[in-house]
Amino acid sequence: MKLIKSKNSNVNYLAKIVDIKTFHNHPDPEVNKLKCAYVDGYNVIVGVDEQPGTFVYFPTSCQLNPDFLRYANLYRHSEKNADQTKTGYFNDNGRVLAIKLRGCVSEGFLIPTYIFNNWLVDSVQLGLDEYTNGLEFDTVEHNGKSFWVCKKYIVQTYQRREYTGKVRKGKTYDRVIPEQFPEHYETVQIKKVPNPIQPNDWIHISEKIHGTSFRAGYVLCNNKPTFWQSCLNILKGQKFSEPIKEYDYLYGSRRVVKSEDSGSGYYKAEPYKAAFEVLKPALQKGMNFYAEIVGYNPDGSYIQKDYDYGCVPPEKEEYIHEKNFKVRVYRITITNVDGQVHEFSPREVQIYCLTHGLTPVTEYYYGKAMDIYPELIQIVNGDYENPLFPDDWYPQFLESLSNDDTFDMECNSPSCNNKVPHEGLVIKIDNMKSAAFKLKCFAFLNKEQKQLDAGESNIEDEN
Template sequence: MTKFEIIDSANYAAQVVRVPAPFALPNADRLVGVGVFGYTVVTAKGGISEGDLAVFFPAEAQLSTALTSGANLFRHSELNTDQSKTGYLEDNRRVRALKLRGTVSNGLLLPAAEVAAIFRVPVADLTEGVAFDHIGGAEVSRKYRVKEPAPANAREKANLKKAFKRVDDKLFPVHIETDQYLRNEHLLSDDDVLIVTQKLHGTSFRAGRVPVRRKLTWLERLAQRVRVRVAESEVDTVFGSRQVIKDVNNPNQQHFYGTDLWTEHGKQIEDRIPSNVIVYGELVGWTKDGAAIQKGHTYGVEPGTAELSLYRVSIITDAGELYDLSWDQVRTFANEHGFKHVPELWRGFKRDFDIEQFQEVDFAKKHRALLALGGPGWADEPLPISADGTGADEGIAIRVDRGGRVPLLFKYKNDSHYLYETAQLDSGEVDLESAEAA
């Protein structure tokens, strides 16, 4: 049986789908639209038919060289297996969000049989619903990144292994990946309560007062040899971006990043975090040097400053077991400890949820309009979007608390934001968060 794996990112993985009926597009005789997971894929008319099995690749996925060449998708035909054929992907093999004849295309569809042939696996193994970015150990796709992480050389690996590490990853875990709502809607029941919040576009932030290792003195190490009990750990505050731990109190840690926004802000809030608590949130606004954390998304924050909005609070035990506060407990924690939380827009049963109410909306503007008409508005007042942005919010986050240790978390991003991100990636500019992950 063929082995399918997701190694890079579930949100950018390929997935086998049953093609629904294509629909006509205005002023496009040779193109049709295909609805996949609530998105539209614009494709050539007659290329894929209703009922076919196809593999869907979302916008900003990067196809492997083997797949791009084998499917003859390179724009430079000399890179294709059949050099007489010309595709539309550039040499970086990136699937871009495109606006074609007024319709935003958010992905790529390839016949399942073609993908199976390229990777030499039985087409019968590509069953509807299977998701992957590797087939039989071979890479199929990954998330596109302007700046890929540099692989460590042998000396760097050896030095990292020897370096004193205070923070255990399991005691200061990264934030769980937020899955695309439209690709995972089927996991929810009509009776699930959905909590919808404004999705802020800044940089991920985490901070916690957690157990860390102590670097023992030679005298303490000597005491241990004669069986004197010496404390090997202590509680300290640690900060981090989405991927990187900023352990500034570790004198042996090398800091190669230029702007350490996370530590700068963390130092302002560390006295508000209780022991064995980790807070997760979004930092928006500006660096102290006056650069926008995310261009076009500064939310009315005073230049030179950043504001944190929490979206998750966790309790970590000394054994590394993680327990999340419910959303209402997060709100209470934020209020009692002097934090902001991401604005709540709506909550209710999934059966009553209408995603169209949240698509391509300026939430702050709509909130003011609803109040002016005598309505209740959103549950909380949203943060205002920036004049140099897209004219709409990035999208929404959706949380479901089922009483487990960790909530279910999803996101929905607007077409306008996908186009905005595509333009930013086209420019080759690396935003602050992406630079930190590389």
């Protein structure tokens, strides 16, 4: 038996084995029935009787296997539990909530591994002898079969259209060369990564906006050969119908290539084609733009409920950029004919956009991490070139950043007319690597949770 990551697992919703050696008090001295533990950058509240040991950590907004919840008597409604005299914390949907208890935020859920192991024994008559600290997983695999433990919670009010990798009728997946038009990487929750930022790192901090992910490229595609091109294929020792690689335009959502089906009625209600027309003039050969579309859809609905970003609903047949919707670029790459990718630095993205008539995401800060909060470092004998950093510099840095209103943290969105919570920040280390971290506001998470509880779907999960 093994604990594994499934093929389509999302890094932000994986369970993790953690050794908790110490707990700390709830910050409110009057609270005596709760205590806290740190899991990477997360604070998790547990009962005061919990003892140090090995736990399974489940992150906020993941959904737990209902059979596990039943076995461990974790449901709030006792009739769903194995022991109906006991009650837990979970609603019927099994979603882990970020909650504030007496002024202290708890982000995630901890349960001792022995309870998890007992569930495995009850389920497949076999447990694990050892749990490796730091192991991340979402699935149990045994004798060639597997079952899920946790996954991202998604409101089931629609059928997602997914890229399956299979060729279907028409040209949708015939033309797309995956390495030429890749999906955007998963932006990792910064709190789940131990010490990802060092004081001397040059970092870029930008506004995280709440819309729908978009990508557009002018890249090599597999085009159907003409008769004469097919004849040349034969002379080259290739198949008669071997596709011809030519540069062409593609666009889509995070997971779905929309450009190939842009004529269908389903897609006419979406903002992607209009966003593509905004970016198209600035695309060069081999270039991919990754952006966020915010505001309203062509049918007048919000792209994300209540998040207007200074836009107004379209009237009649109009759908105007910067009036009804906005496109904000956050990433640019160039891919050569061999599939090798050059990643623009965060500042290069800003400069390229501003010199080509596009609007990048709002930049909050660019510079050394240590310069944001100089009070966290020590200057000895006036030597500003070699400051001293305390061992807990990063936890203090993250705590300060999480509550800094100069970055609009825990404030209303600075870009919306409606009073809605600011989503948070995107943080990139300027090292030319394809990686980014996100830091979300608790107020935003709380609003998001209420929408999920109301059964409201999210365009990001649909696309």
